[in-house]
Amino acid sequence: MPQVPFIAIEGPIGIGKTSLAKKLSVHFDFHLLKEIVEENPFLGKFYDDIEEWSFQTEMFFLCNRFKQLEDIEQKYLNQNKAVIADYHISKNMIFAKRTLQPDKFDKYEQIYHILTKDMPVPNIMIYLHASLDTVLKRIRLRGRDIEQNIKASYLSQLAQDYETYMNEFEVLHPDIPVIRINGDEMDFVNHQEDLENIINLVKQQMCNHKAISKQ
Template sequence: MNLDSYKYIVVEGPIGVGKTTLVNKIAMHLGGRVLLEQPQANPFLEKFYRDAPRYALSTQMFFLFQRINQLRDFSTTLAQNDLFDSPGHLVADFLLAKDPIFARLTLADEEFKLYQQMYDHLRPQAATPDLVIYLQAEPETLIERIKKRGIEMEASISPEYLARLCESYSRFFYHYDEAPLMIVNNEHLDLAGNDADFSLLLARIDGMRGKREFFNRGE
């Protein structure tokens, strides 16, 4: 199957790995719509970066409600417009199923139990993606990319936190089998600025034969 065959595509990975950039690139290539996380709308996020133990629960719960509402709106649109029977494409930069990754990293045990109850109770029956692209990069690379984009509240993100986050993502996607999965080492790729790199990725997606494949261009 080529990329055009996938109607609902999700790009995932840790902060700074290039999710949103690739989502916009794919959506432009396909003439599709985007569904993006909106971290700037979370009023607790900047406080979380300054004092994680105090603001972790409120930050996590805001993101949970935000993602659930976005997916419910998407499901409503899907039901009304029958997206999967139309030429349209939707490209998103998050999976709701990854939400507990952050919760487990940042919440105390009792807070996580409360979060898990809310997650289990509120989680909608969201559509399964046709393809998930999981971007990977080393924590040191993520730190450099975060510094380059210069978002002030992200300046306090520690290498230790990013290392734990990357490990948690790796564990999550090691077991993930809900949709076809392309694992992409984004360490030495420029998927936004280099058309040759983007074309390489498209070719690898077109050539997928199994449900899980890995793309590593190397240096």
């Protein structure tokens, strides 16, 4: 685990991960790592026909996120420079379990573990969650064409998958604090007070991390 702050923000599609990452990177002057989404040439087809295009979509995301993290480790974390990311690469397994057929998932899982076994792990996780209504509203507001065909049922399942994943994450990584933010109650984009509350939570965890690192 890196000694400098390496913060990852996770949560379902459209929840506001990138918006929060941008605001926190500006406030703390951390390098911003953004996941590659719209560059995925299979994503539009995936939302139209998940079963047909899931393997190509997930493999593209995995390979690109691996390369991003490899670069971040060399250029920033190993140089003692803090990073905040709008994703954590382990999210790949959330989507893969939901979308891939068992035979393809087995192959995907093997590749995933080979690629990620030496990847840096965040020392703080921020988990954004909200009701389906809030998620759908935010997806409509940002207006990405490729997301307009996402089914509400898929988003609902995904939210449940994230909740299960984050509960398991806290058990498997008790040394990595998880800051949970309810998107139904906090609007950090339009309300500065909500953003300040999140900033204070992050500051508190960074102070705790520094104290542990010095021991």
